[in-house]
Amino acid sequence: MDANITKxxxxxxxxxxxxxxxxNMEGYYASSKEKALKIALELIPEGSSVSMGGAMSVHEIGxxxxxxxxxxxxxxxxxxxDKRQAMLMAYDADFFLSSCNAMTDDGILVNIDGNANRVSxxxxxxxxxxxxxxxxxxxxxxxxxxxxxRNVAAPINTQRFGLNTPCSKKGTCFNCxxxxxxxxQILITRFSRHKGRxxxxxxxxxxxx
Ligand code: SF4
Numbered sequence: 593m594d595a596n597i598t599k600x601x602x603x604x605x606x607x608x609x610x611x612x613x614x615x616n617m618e619g620y621y622a623s624s625k626e627k628a629l630k631i632a633l634e635l636i637p638e639g640s641s642v643s644m645g646g647a648m649s650v651h652e653i654g655x656x657x658x659x660x661x662x663x664x665x666x667x668x669x670x671x672x673x674d675k676r677q678a679m680l681m682a683y684d685a686d687f688f689l690s691s692c693n694a695m696t697d698d699g700i701l702v703n704i705d706g707n708a709n710r711v712s713x714x715x716x717x718x719x720x721x722x723x724x725x726x727x728x729x730x731x732x733x734x735x736x737x738x739x740x741x742r743n744v745a746a747p748i749n750t751q752r753f754g755l756n757t758p759c760s761k762k763g764t765c766f767n768c769x770x771x772x773x774x775x776x777q778i779l780i781t782r783f784s785r786h787k788g789r790x791x792x793x794x795x796x797x798x799x800x801x
Contacts, residue, residue: 593624593796601794605730610699616786623796625799628724632724636664640685643667643669643682644656644682645690649691649725650689667685683718687718687720692723693729694741694745695792696737700734701714701792704774704779706776708776715779715781725792729800745801752801755774
């Protein structure tokens with residue numbers, strides 16, 4: 593990563609971590625993907641049950657592979673024929689891993705979801721939630737975070753999954769009511785009632801969409 597970008601990311605991360613703290617959430621800054629992996633593994637004790645939503649960022653830092661290979665009970669929903677069973681197990685996991693579609697530099701997280709398994713597990717259920725967030729997803733306010741979620745993350749994800757939505761064809765949001773919409777549920781996480789439940793690892797890299 594370019595030294596000037598790194599300096600800017602460090603400064604922005606400091607502000608974001610302060611914002612998270614004011615919202616009863618923990619923030620960490622990782623100067624590289626490797627350091628992000630190290631922090632995440634320090635937060636998850638061996639023997640823990642761990643589940644995750646569809647999160648490219650978790651794969652990109654090598655965390656899902658490390659958990660599969662390590663001494664953890666990794667609930668790999670792709671390995672379950674009964675997806676509902678895997679989802680129900682996720683709600684009772686010690687840790688749930690996710691990224692976000694966008695967040696603000698004062699610590700508010702924005703997530704959109706079609707099936708809502710991800711946003712529901714973020715909101716309630718798993719004992720701990722760890723977000724892996726590339727600095728490319730940190731926005732200046734809630735309006736720009738919502739715009740990023742709808743106009744950057746969603747069009748790429750709908751293309752990725754071959755969904756028939758206006759954004760997959762035009763590259764921007766049309767506030768659709770398409771049967772394929774992935775904007776069924778929009779979760780804004782602005783405070784954690786339970787201290788220590790939500791941690792965010794900010795990574796000095798572009799991760800996910
Ligand atoms: S509302 Fe529809 S068009 Fe807009 S981002 Fe969501 S799926 Fe795409």
